[in-house]
Amino acid sequence: MAKIAANKKLMTLKSYLEMNKMIDNNHLPKYLALKKKIENLINQGKVEPDNKLPTENELAKRYGVSRHTVRKALNLLEQEGLLYKKQGVGTFYSENSKKPTKNIGFISISLYDYIFVDILNGADNVLHRNGYQILLGNSQDNQAREREILESFLKKNVDGLILDPAKGAYNYPNLGLLERFVEKQIPVVILDTRFENERFNYVTVDDVQGGYLATDYLIRNGHRNIGIIYKAMHKPAINRFQGYKKALEDNNIPVLNDFVKQYYISEFENPEEFEEEVAHLTRELMQSREKPTAIFCFNDQIAILVKEILSDLNYRVPQDISLIGYDDSKLVKLQNISITSIAHPKKKAGEKAARIILEKIQEKNNQFNEDVVFEPRLIKRGSVSSLIKS
Numbered sequence: 001m002a003k004i005a006a007n008k009k010l011m012t013l014k015s016y017l018e019m020n021k022m023i024d025n026n027h028l029p030k031y032l033a034l035k036k037k038i039e040n041l042i043n044q045g046k047v048e049p050d051n052k053l054p055t056e057n058e059l060a061k062r063y064g065v066s067r068h069t070v071r072k073a074l075n076l077l078e079q080e081g082l083l084y085k086k087q088g089v090g091t092f093y094s095e096n097s098k099k100p101t102k103n104i105g106f107i108s109i110s111l112y113d114y115i116f117v118d119i120l121n122g123a124d125n126v127l128h129r130n131g132y133q134i135l136l137g138n139s140q141d142n143q144a145r146e147r148e149i150l151e152s153f154l155k156k157n158v159d160g161l162i163l164d165p166a167k168g169a170y171n172y173p174n175l176g177l178l179e180r181f182v183e184k185q186i187p188v189v190i191l192d193t194r195f196e197n198e199r200f201n202y203v204t205v206d207d208v209q210g211g212y213l214a215t216d217y218l219i220r221n222g223h224r225n226i227g228i229i230y231k232a233m234h235k236p237a238i239n240r241f242q243g244y245k246k247a248l249e250d251n252n253i254p255v256l257n258d259f260v261k262q263y264y265i266s267e268f269e270n271p272e273e274f275e276e277e278v279a280h281l282t283r284e285l286m287q288s289r290e291k292p293t294a295i296f297c298f299n300d301q302i303a304i305l306v307k308e309i310l311s312d313l314n315y316r317v318p319q320d321i322s323l324i325g326y327d328d329s330k331l332v333k334l335q336n337i338s339i340t341s342i343a344h345p346k347k348k349a350g351e352k353a354a355r356i357i358l359e360k361i362q363e364k365n366n367q368f369n370e371d372v373v374f375e376p377r378l379i380k381r382g383s384v385s386s387l388i389k390s
Helices: 013-018 030-043 056-063 067-079 116-129 143-155 175-183 207-220 235-250 271-286 300-312 347-363
Strands: 083-086 090-093 103-108 133-138 160-163 188-191 201-205 226-231 260-263 294-297 322-327 340-343 371-374 377-379
Touching: 030 067, 056 067, 067 083, 103 116, 103 143, 116 133, 116 347, 133 143, 143 175, 160 175, 160 347, 175 188, 188 347, 201 207, 201 347, 207 226, 207 235, 207 294, 207 322, 207 340, 207 377, 226 235, 226 271, 226 300, 260 271, 271 300, 294 300, 300 322, 347 371
Parallel strands: 103 133, 103 160, 160 188, 188 201, 201 371, 226 260, 226 294, 294 322, 322 340
Antiparallel strands: 083 090, 340 377
16 A cells, blocks of 8 residues: 655654643643643644553653643543553553444535535435435635544544545645544545545546636637636646646647736635635736636636626626636526536535445445546536637
């Protein structure tokens, strides 16, 4: 089995504790503060199974607490199965053999709108039929918030985890915590992005090909000045941009900086500032020395917003400028909107993720994991005009 690409060397618990001598009491009793500190190290994957803890005396001295306080913290962790004792040898971190709970954790950057409801419904249909229920977590595209939910799911001993990572897993800080799930024999399915890590299962869309399809369709309709608005610091968005870039290069069309616009504020963290940023980028595009004749948007949410902004600027879609989105959401299917888009499998992706989880639970073996890639499809509507003269 291939090891993690980063091949991160895990610290011993003792050495890590030496780097963190101060405990943030957070108004907790001392024994609970110490328990929380050790528990977080375990959940974050900072220690390997069967690491030996420092002695009670060493912990008491290091943190300036009594042996009684240390003993109370360790006893609680032992009761929860995170530690075990060897008579006359010491206390060790445990693999924590878990009992089935029939609960599957599901974390998404949104649970209430856009395509995420369809993904969730797909997963729930499969899991419910098989006697499982879903515990929901909404990260709102915030990695710190996601970490809290992951830690909560670990404590609840979920039987599986389906995760759409915050920020599309860009500069992802929660990898060690995800590995902790695998160590506890909890299968993990990652949606819409991937890590260089074979310990997880993946259900994704070929976003590079999707970006290529969208841009190539515009090119085949005679467009050469093609703008793009996409999400910075987000893996799927960057992949879609790579597809856009490749399509232009394959057709000997230069990639112009004036036509490439990135936004940084997540639509799920701060919707108002997000809309202001996209409006600013759209105006910049239309004020370029050589205006674009078409715009490829990272997703349908952006495409709909851009269409509204263009209307405010007295541009008509598609008569004055063509527009294409991504995900083929319910929003762009509406008659008064009708935007050409690249299809995301949505419900099928959720169903596949759930089936993988069930298979892995039954196999009790995470050695050979699945990597499912859906092929994107172009869904034509009325937002792209042809510039080719007949």
